[in-house]
Amino acid sequence: MRRGLITDIKPAPARSGRPVSEPSHLAMPSFAEPHLHPDRAYVGSPRPPRSLDDAIEAGARPEGYVADTAAERARRLFSTLLANGATRARGHVGCHPEHVAAPRWEVMGEVREQMKKVMEIELVAFAVLDTLTDREETLRLQGDLSMGRYQLIGGSPNHDSRPSESISSMMELAVRTGVDVDVHIDETLDPARLLMDFALDEVESRHLEGRVSFSHCCLLSALPEQQTRSLARRMAGLGITVNCQPRTNLILHEYRVHSPRRALAPINLLIDEGVHVRLGVDNVDDTFCPFPTADPLEVGYLARLAGHLYDDFRLISSLSDGRPALRSGERADLTLVEANTLNEALSLRPGRITMKEGVVVASGSN
Numbered sequence: 001m002r003r004g005l006i007t008d009i010k011p012a013p014a015r016s017g018r019p020v021s022e023p024s025h026l027a028m029p030s031f032a033e034p035h036l037h038p039d040r041a042y043v044g045s046p047r048p049p050r051s052l053d054d055a056i057e058a059g060a061r062p063e064g065y066v067a068d069t070a071a072e073r074a075r076r077l078f079s080t081l082l083a084n085g086a087t088r089a090r091g092h093v094g095c096h097p098e099h100v101a102a103p104r105w106e107v108m109g110e111v112r113e114q115m116k117k118v119m120e121i122e123l124v125a126f127a128v129l130d131t132l133t134d135r136e137e138t139l140r141l142q143g144d145l146s147m148g149r150y151q152l153i154g155g156s157p158n159h160d161s162r163p164s165e166s167i168s169s170m171m172e173l174a175v176r177t178g179v180d181v182d183v184h185i186d187e188t189l190d191p192a193r194l195l196m197d198f199a200l201d202e203v204e205s206r207h208l209e210g211r212v213s214f215s216h217c218c219l220l221s222a223l224p225e226q227q228t229r230s231l232a233r234r235m236a237g238l239g240i241t242v243n244c245q246p247r248t249n250l251i252l253h254e255y256r257v258h259s260p261r262r263a264l265a266p267i268n269l270l271i272d273e274g275v276h277v278r279l280g281v282d283n284v285d286d287t288f289c290p291f292p293t294a295d296p297l298e299v300g301y302l303a304r305l306a307g308h309l310y311d312d313f314r315l316i317s318s319l320s321d322g323r324p325a326l327r328s329g330e331r332a333d334l335t336l337v338e339a340n341t342l343n344e345a346l347s348l349r350p351g352r353i354t355m356k357e358g359v360v361v362a363s364g365s366n
């Protein structure tokens with residue numbers, strides 16, 4: 001490595017008379033975590049969620065967001081991911097009129113600034129609960145986006161009272177301000193609530209190709225295969241990235257349903273049809289997901305286990321924003337995992353060393 005770049009990758013030279021020592025670590029591209037909720041992380045939860053609506057309701061209570069500790073909790077989340085091999089992360093920051101302690105941007109913006117030497121953090125304005133169809137709020141959002149307070153616009157239109165209008169408003173904000181879109185879409189198993197086709201029409205008519213991510217897409221797991229494939233082909237054609245979050249998808253849906261559908265978007269089908277797929281941690285120890293781990297390898301393990309993502313290159317690529325392996329000439333952002341095989345790394349999740357531009361930025365074990 002030289003000047004922050006990988007200059008060459010070659011076999012270790014054999015020293016005369018001595019065998020080459022066994023490798024101790026796997027080297028892979030550093031992780032790019034695509035989907036977090038840093039403002040909610042580690043607030044805890046009274047009990048595991050029974051559904052997405054149940055988690056939203058519990059999260060809307062004052063104890064679902066504790067303003068005093070927000071910066072400390074967000075820093076802990078990003079630092080944990082850094083130690084676990086991530087050098088990039090994207091966080092959705094709650095943003096709606098009745099939020100407790102709104103706006104949350106100041107706090108998250110400060111954390112982003114404090115960590116910028118070791119981690120590239122993108123913040124998404126997570127405009128929920130009808131923010132996007134409120135004229136005054138939309139104007140405020142437009143100002144915030146134009147000022148660069150958030151790098152992307154998002155929301156969860158399936159939970160708004162006028163879902164299509166929310167989608168149009170979000171896409172319009174992207175056109176006006178030049179930011180990209182990352183929208184929680186079809187995080188449901190009810191085919192009557194499908195919004196993806198309308199969202200694809202909007203991406204096409206507003207020429208937002210290559211600038212939009214769809215997060216969750218749980219409904220794709222419950223539609224007939226033909227319909228799923230045709231949506232996947234449209235997504236591929238419009239350069240949509242799909243962010244899957246196996247932890248919350250698996251826990252939030254079908255509680256107490258006999259023969260539950262598992263709400264996980266069909267990862268292999270999407271990749272087969274040419275869609276970019278990324279795997280994210282999503283919620284950490286909050287009302288949506290009670291587990292305190294924030295580890296891309298755990299998410300990869302779940303995707304392999306629950307989504308049959310067996311191909312190593314596909315799996316690494318989905319954790320590293322499309323980088324399936326280390327390559328000469330690329331930035332020396334890498335993760336060294338103390339394991340012999342990828343399955344060992346995924347299931348044991350041992351200690352690692354994180355490097356950004358050739359410099360060690362974190363090391364140790366969790």
Ligand SMILES: [Zn+2]
Pocket residue numbers: 035036037092184215282283
């Ligand atoms: Zn989310």
